[in-house]
Structures are given as C-alpha cells and as structure tokens.
Amino acid sequence: MGKTSRLLTLAATGLSLVLPTPQPQSPPAQPSYQELALDGPSIQAETKPFSMVAITWSQSTWPQGTQPVSAKVRVQRDGSWTDWQALQVEDDHGPDPSAPEGIERAGTDPLWVGNATGVQASAVTSSGTTVSDAKVILIQPGVLDTDADEPRASGVIQPEASRAPYPMPAMVSRKRWGADERLRSHNGAACARPKYTTTVQAAFVHHTADRNDYTRTQVPAMVRAMYTYHVKSRGWCDLGYNFLVDRFGRAFEGRYGGAQLPVLGAHTAAFNSNSFGVAVIGNFENTAPPAAMLEMTARVIAWKLDANYRSPHATIVLDGSRLHTVSGHRDTKATACPGQQLYSKLGWLKQRINTLIGGSVSTPIYRYARGIGFTYLGQPFWGEHRTRTGWATYFATRDVFFSVASGTHSTAGVFRTRYRRLGAGSARLGLPVTDLYAVKGGLKQKFQRGWLIYNQPQGKIYVQYGRAS
Known part of the structure; x- marks a missing residue:
C-alpha cells in the first residue's frame, strides 16, 4: 500500500477493517498583515503565508486626476508561480469628501489568491514611471471554526410568510463572519462610532473585482480580509460596503451600525449620503453573475427600498446628479464597476425588485x-x-x-x-x-x-x- 496502516479486528463478527494511520495536518493559518515597500517598478519577495493581495499608494503624493496607474501581481503557491493578473484600480470607491473618515491612501481593489507564500508585484503610470510611496499589501485573515458553518435563518421572517413591507432576507451577521470590532478604532476613536445618513433613497450595485472560483468556506475569510484592507490599508473607518452577496446566494452584513438603519458607507465616493452599497463578490466584467447571486441582491435591495417607501423604477437627485434608485457604480463616474455582465442585469434587477415588493406601497x-x-x-x-x-x-x-x-x-x-x-x-x-x-x-x-x-x-x-x- 505504500503507507503505514493499522489493523482493527472486529472480534464479534470476525471481520477486519484496514484503516490508514491519520496523517498530521497543517495548523490553521494565523491572521497576519504585511506591507512591502514597492520602491521601484516591481518587487519580488518570499513572504509569510497570505490570502489577499493589493497595492496602495499615497493619496497626497499621487492625487486623483494624475496619470492612471497600472498594477499587476502574481503569487507563489506550492513552489510555483501563477500567471500575472491585473489589479483593478478604482479611485472613486471610498468615503464622501465631506465624511469624517478620509482616504489616506489610494489603491487597487484587493484580490483573493488563496494560500500563497511569495509575491511579485508591479505598479507604474501610463507613461511607465514609478508610482511613489507604493506598497504591496498582503493579508492573511486566518481561519475560524465558524467559516465552514452555514448561516441559520432561525428568527428571520421568511418572504412567503410575511406581508408588506418586504422582509429582511436571511443575512450573515458581522459576528458570524468574524468581524473584529476592535479594528474599527484603528484609525481613531471617532471611527468606532457608526455614522448615519438621513434616509435611504438609492442602492448602488458594485462588484469586488475579485476572483469567481472561491469556495463557500472561503467567503467569511474574504470578507474579513476586505475589512482589514479597507481599514488598515486605505484608512477608512470600516468595511466600505453596507452589504455583500456571494456567488452562492448568501448575503453578508457589511459596515457596522445596524443593517436596518441608514448607515453611512464608503462605497461610492460623493454619493454615499442617503444611499447604500451592495457588493457582489467576484469580477463580472466578462463573466455573468450566477442566478442565486442576482436573486439575493434583488432581495436585499427590495427590503431596503420597500421599508423606506422607494420604487425601484424611480429617479432621485444625489450630489446634484439625477440617478435611478437602483444604479450601478459606473452611473456616477467613469469606472468599470460593477462589471459589464452585471451592469447589463440592472434592468432585470429593477423588475425583480418591483415584483418582490408588489409594485406599489400601500401599508397603513x-x-x-x-x-x-x-x-x-x-x-x-x-x-x-x-x-x-x-x-x-x-x-x-x-x-x-x-x-x-x-x-x-x-x-x-x-x-x-x-x-x-x-x-x-x-x-x-x-x-x-x-x-x-x-x-x-x-x-x-x-x-x-x-x-x-x-x-x-x-x-x-x-x-x-x-x-x-
């Protein structure tokens, strides 16, 4: 057999069963956060294990509106290097300019890479010059015992059993996905207190520009890693999105402050007030979002809009711009987000939301x-x-x-x-x-x-x- 085995004799039946000797398992990955200086156009380094990578640079030394940045990475897994992969550069994710939290550093969207122990990274301008004060961010969110648990819907009103307004869908809470609430104080005590906007008028749909082949058990760790990146690497108070939805059709509570309240997020710069952001986890520029993901996205938005007496077919004015109550990130600025394949589904989303909420508001x-x-x-x-x-x-x-x-x-x-x-x-x-x-x-x-x-x-x-x- 090539492996040491032990013989278990079942005396009562005279049967025997050959069982393999248990092999030692690797200890679970421990959380870690690394920043590597990217002093030249590229860097290569062996590192502690990490699962998410991104590149940031100083907002003050490389302000918005200067030459575009091109960033890419590849990582080492099991002794081999992956292919190079471009990182999405989004300079309009983040808090409003007037918000109490600032954008200390610009950067790319983070990329989930699994278990890696080495990185090569590059960040240059469109003319090929080096981006000053650039850093490679490597995040290991660790593994929690609850990562493999399926969220329970006990205590949640199910759509079939409730009347208007449309009910809150089953959602994985911050506690359940493992949010370390101490992290909200990382950028000052004021950040620990949630900020609220006046009301809810609109929903912005995003994608995280991440990979699409993640597993069910990886998602809580992915959310923890995004939370760490937004706070430690970008300088925000908390996770930027109000809600997240994975490809399996599960919703996750994002920014702290109460999912039912109008929490001020940091998802669509200059348009966060009186709106909320729903980010679907993955990259949907060339890949169509799964049906389960679209359905849960519709349910989250239907719950928030119906509770606040908004129609998915209406338009509103935010920051001087007329927008639909259900808009994509690219409706506010020139950006690829939420990806062409998801953006093309916004019409379906609006119609599905309208069906879920019954087409009109008529509560006492x-x-x-x-x-x-x-x-x-x-x-x-x-x-x-x-x-x-x-x-x-x-x-x-x-x-x-x-x-x-x-x-x-x-x-x-x-x-x-x-x-x-x-x-x-x-x-x-x-x-x-x-x-x-x-x-x-x-x-x-x-x-x-x-x-x-x-x-x-x-x-x-x-x-x-x-x-x-």
Whole structure:
C-alpha cells in the first residue's frame, strides 16, 4: 500500500477493517498583515503565508486626476508561480469628501489568491514611471471554526410568510463572519462610532473585482480580509460596503451600525449620503453573475427600498446628479464597476425588485404618512419594520406605529423621547391609540394600557398605567 496502516479486528463478527494511520495536518493559518515597500517598478519577495493581495499608494503624493496607474501581481503557491493578473484600480470607491473618515491612501481593489507564500508585484503610470510611496499589501485573515458553518435563518421572517413591507432576507451577521470590532478604532476613536445618513433613497450595485472560483468556506475569510484592507490599508473607518452577496446566494452584513438603519458607507465616493452599497463578490466584467447571486441582491435591495417607501423604477437627485434608485457604480463616474455582465442585469434587477415588493406601497403607516405629509414628518430613518406587537417607521420628526388593534398613530417631541426610553411598543404600555392632544395644563396621549401626560407648568412628562380616564 505504500503507507503505514493499522489493523482493527472486529472480534464479534470476525471481520477486519484496514484503516490508514491519520496523517498530521497543517495548523490553521494565523491572521497576519504585511506591507512591502514597492520602491521601484516591481518587487519580488518570499513572504509569510497570505490570502489577499493589493497595492496602495499615497493619496497626497499621487492625487486623483494624475496619470492612471497600472498594477499587476502574481503569487507563489506550492513552489510555483501563477500567471500575472491585473489589479483593478478604482479611485472613486471610498468615503464622501465631506465624511469624517478620509482616504489616506489610494489603491487597487484587493484580490483573493488563496494560500500563497511569495509575491511579485508591479505598479507604474501610463507613461511607465514609478508610482511613489507604493506598497504591496498582503493579508492573511486566518481561519475560524465558524467559516465552514452555514448561516441559520432561525428568527428571520421568511418572504412567503410575511406581508408588506418586504422582509429582511436571511443575512450573515458581522459576528458570524468574524468581524473584529476592535479594528474599527484603528484609525481613531471617532471611527468606532457608526455614522448615519438621513434616509435611504438609492442602492448602488458594485462588484469586488475579485476572483469567481472561491469556495463557500472561503467567503467569511474574504470578507474579513476586505475589512482589514479597507481599514488598515486605505484608512477608512470600516468595511466600505453596507452589504455583500456571494456567488452562492448568501448575503453578508457589511459596515457596522445596524443593517436596518441608514448607515453611512464608503462605497461610492460623493454619493454615499442617503444611499447604500451592495457588493457582489467576484469580477463580472466578462463573466455573468450566477442566478442565486442576482436573486439575493434583488432581495436585499427590495427590503431596503420597500421599508423606506422607494420604487425601484424611480429617479432621485444625489450630489446634484439625477440617478435611478437602483444604479450601478459606473452611473456616477467613469469606472468599470460593477462589471459589464452585471451592469447589463440592472434592468432585470429593477423588475425583480418591483415584483418582490408588489409594485406599489400601500401599508397603513405609509398612508398615514402621506396624509400628514412627508414635508412635516421628514424622511424615514428606520424604515418600516416589525415590532413586538405590530409595525413601526421612525421618521425625522415622528415615530409612527400600527397594529390591527391600535390603528395607526404617532409619537413626537418629548412623548417620542419618553416612549423610546420605555421601549417603543413595550408590552406594559402598549401602542398608541390616539395621537397627541391638548388637555388642561398640558398634553396627553393614550396608549393601549395607559397614558403619557405632559404637565406644562412643571415641564415634566409622566407615565400613567391603567385604563382609568
């Protein structure tokens, strides 16, 4: 047999089974981060094991608008060198110019290369000159025990069992894919606190310009590596995208701050405010995105748009430009992203999203908001969502609640503040059954099991439980 074996004798049956001796396994890869100076037009080096590679350069010494940069790499795996592969250079991924996080370094999109122990890299301008202060970034995200786990959908409302608005699809949380939340403080304590925009008006579709042959178990590590690259290499506060979708049709929570809230991302420079970014993992310039990937992308966008009362066929104005509510990255600037094969599917995405959300908005909260007027209410901040006993949407000036038992009513001002502190929709006080109304000496609002009462002379608000008038 050529291998040492041991004989297991099954005395009870007289049978024998030859089992191979267990072979020693390599220890799991440990996380690491390496930066190699690219002082000349190219570099070659043997390195510690890494799985993702990229090239960056100083934004100040090589500002946007100068000569284009051409970057390429090849890596050493199992003693052999791969072919050279071009890296996508995207200078308009990132935070808005006015955002509290800055673009410290420009760079390429990162490339997943598997397990490599050597790298050759090159970065030159279109005229062949060296790019000053260039660095080769090598990231090993390590392996976690949970990388091979399939995400569980327990506790997630399934589309078939819910009514409007369209529900949040099953999604791999940051905790589940292994986000190290300490990394958000890498570029300063202010970065650790999520930033929010006013509302959600549009979705931008991206591709990561990565490879397309990754395995299911590699995806969490790929997301961790992108997170590290965006923070440590580019100088951002967090992972740039709000959501990611892999080729197997799985959605991943991106930037920290609450998937249901309008978290300010760093995905489409100058257009991040009032939008969110969905990045499909892979390169779809010449390869068509799989059907499962497209379907999950449609479900993520349908959930966010429907909760905020947006139509996938509408247009809006962002940063002075008129755009579709579902746009590709290239609709904002001259870029290959999200790849021609994915960009050509945007029409299908819009139609599929429209089908998922039922073609129009008709919830009780939306009708109530239309009656009052969005000019008065402001835009949705926390889109329409389930509460313990009904539904709610948090607008700029009011929180609106609905259930069959209570009807549709809102809280505002000090009443909203106090009700939130109690736990909006709390089982003890219940949902509002009236809007705010004036009484002698102040204001009052009735709930299912009590009142909030504002005593104007005292300037205080009280909670009164019970059904007495």
